[in-house]
Amino acid sequence: MSATTATARRRRGVRNGPAGPLFVAPFMALFVLLFLAPLGYAAYLSLYRTRLIGGTAFAGLRNYATAVSDPLLLRGVLRMAAFFVVQVPVMLVLALLFALALDSGLLRLARVVRLGIFAPYAVPSVVATLMWGYLYGPDYGPFAQLSRDVGVPVPQFLGRDWVLGSLANVVTWEFVGYNMIILYAALRSVPPDLYEAAAVDGAGAWRIAWSVKLPALRPALLLTLVFSVIGSFQLFNEPQLLQPLAPTVIDSAYTPNLYAYTLAFTGQNVNYAAAVSFLLGLVIVIVSYAVLLTANRRRAA
Amino acid sequence: MTARRSTPLTIAMLAVLAYFLLPLFWLVVASTKSTQDLFTTFGLWFSRAPQLVHNVRATVTYDDGVFLRWLLNTLLYAVGSAVGAALLATAAGYGFAKFRFRGSGAAFNLVLGAIMVPTTALAIPTYLLFAKVELVNTPWAIILPSLVSPFGLYLMRIYAQDAVPDSLIEAARIDGAGELRIFVRIALRLLAPGLVTVVLFTLVATWNNYFLPLIMLNDPELYPVTVGLAAWYSQSVSGGAGANTDLIAFVLTGSTLSVVPLVVAFLLLQRYWQSGLAAGGVKQ
Helix, strand or coil, rough: CCHHHHHHHHHHHCCCCCCCHHHHHHHHHHHHHHHHHHHHHHHHHHCEEEEEEEEEEEEECCCHHHHHHHHHHHHHHHHHHHHHHHHHHHHHHHHHHHHHHHHCCCCHHHHHHHHHHHHHCCCCCCHHHHHHHHHHHHCHHHHHHHHHHHHHHHHCCCCCCCCCHHHHHHHHHHHHHHHHHHHHHHCCCCCHHHHHHHHHHHCCCHHHHHHHHHHHHHHHHHHHHHHHHHHHHHHCCCHHHHHHCCCCCCCCCCCCHHHHHHHHHCCHHHHHHHHHHHHHHHHHHHHHHHHHHHHHHHCCC | CCCCCCCHHHHHHHHHHHHHHHHHHHHHHHHHHHHHEEEEEECCCCCCCCCCCHHHHHHHHHHHHHHHHHHHHHHHHHHHHHHHHHHHHHHHHHHHEEEECCCCCHHHHHHHHHCCCCHHHHHHHHHHHHHHHHCCCHHEEEEEEEHHHHHHHHHHHHHHHHCCHHHHHHHHHHCCCCCHHHHHHHHHHHHHHHHHHHHHHHHHHHHHHHHHHHHHHCCCCCCCCHHHHHHHHHHHHHCCHHHHCCHHHHHHHCCCHHHHHHHHHHHCHHHHHHHHHHHHHCCC
């Protein structure tokens, strides 16, 4: 919608009056109470420090100074950054390929394929992780059973070298279908005469995918990318649940979120946990905006 | 588009499909086995003595039927949050889309900015705040935070913009209908598909929620299925004398039982989540 029609519509249909604020008020009230208030409370708590003697004392930004030089936290953030750089592109490229395949019209059983790939999204991440944990298992996991039958060494999916990849596999399994559906829906909304025009101009299927479909997918891809940033930096369920299977590899600071949880509930250090939560939120918001800005700048160039 | 079908592409996509469905097949197969068969028979096929019914009965009666309690809790939390969140988001989305008032732009942008704030980064602060007002370890600790869905509001605002024609509202006003009446009698009906989409997404989010109930609830009677299954799981793997291997079968059967309703709901309500995802992905 262009700016001028928006203004025209605003003048004509939209009216001022007390009803608008009343419709919005319940949501906004809860938003303030349940979103802004915890955020504010966390900010407040993060400025204090509990001491063994003398109770709580104002600490200024010292919790944040500790956090940015805390090797446990930094290691977790770097690990998630590595996870993000590898897992997210793999997941989104797969989702994109599957969406293009579904949209190509060349597929038999397209409906079954689409619903089947999406099905893991309906599986709670707790169940998905427990299930993959059993599948990875060295005793009765099918991979271990097969390798014993064939006579090759049992793969150590939860060993030091493989565990991050194994986690990435669980997350990929859970979310490829969700991203695929978003991209597929965006593809379906491209007007078909665009394809016809391209075909008349002599473009083949690959050429159409590259030059017509990909540009049309940009907003949807951006959305999936931003959601993936948010998702990967707050990874918690999967490592927390796999921890008992790999206690020496997945430590209590394996991801930043797991670290904040450990600080608050095992270490009873709520002030520092609040600072870590706050910083983590900040990192995610900054990375999300960086992704959006880079993508937009590339479009402008 | 084309009538021509490609066999190689179909075969490739069926291989892909196997990767997504085999783990679920394994889970279903595993929930038909005795603990002993789990260890001794091949995982991807049924054993000689399938005992699904026995496993289901053992799972739902274990520990005074605590598993059924967890299922009910999950249902309560998920439905309460989803219906509440969808109604709040719908009313507010309509308000933002069809009315212009002082501060409306700023308020909407504030909520829009909140979409980026990760829910888990908010969970620990919410726990600390709820601990102060003694809301932890109650159902409200799970439902209240799930009522605010910034993404739901964003979706409903976009949806309301087009789904409810201004001329229709104008005509109803000329007929003398009050704003609330217009919303309930006219707009709500037109907004229903969007509303169902938000219900569905909040339902899934609450059904799947683990972090929030994990930190908010101590009482096993209040656990949702996710936290309950994870508790059984950690009891079954905790090494040494404390490990209870019977629980492995309960975890597997319980997992299957908790997945089935959601998969069925998604298959039945396909139209809604697809249109919702389309709205979110295309017009941003």
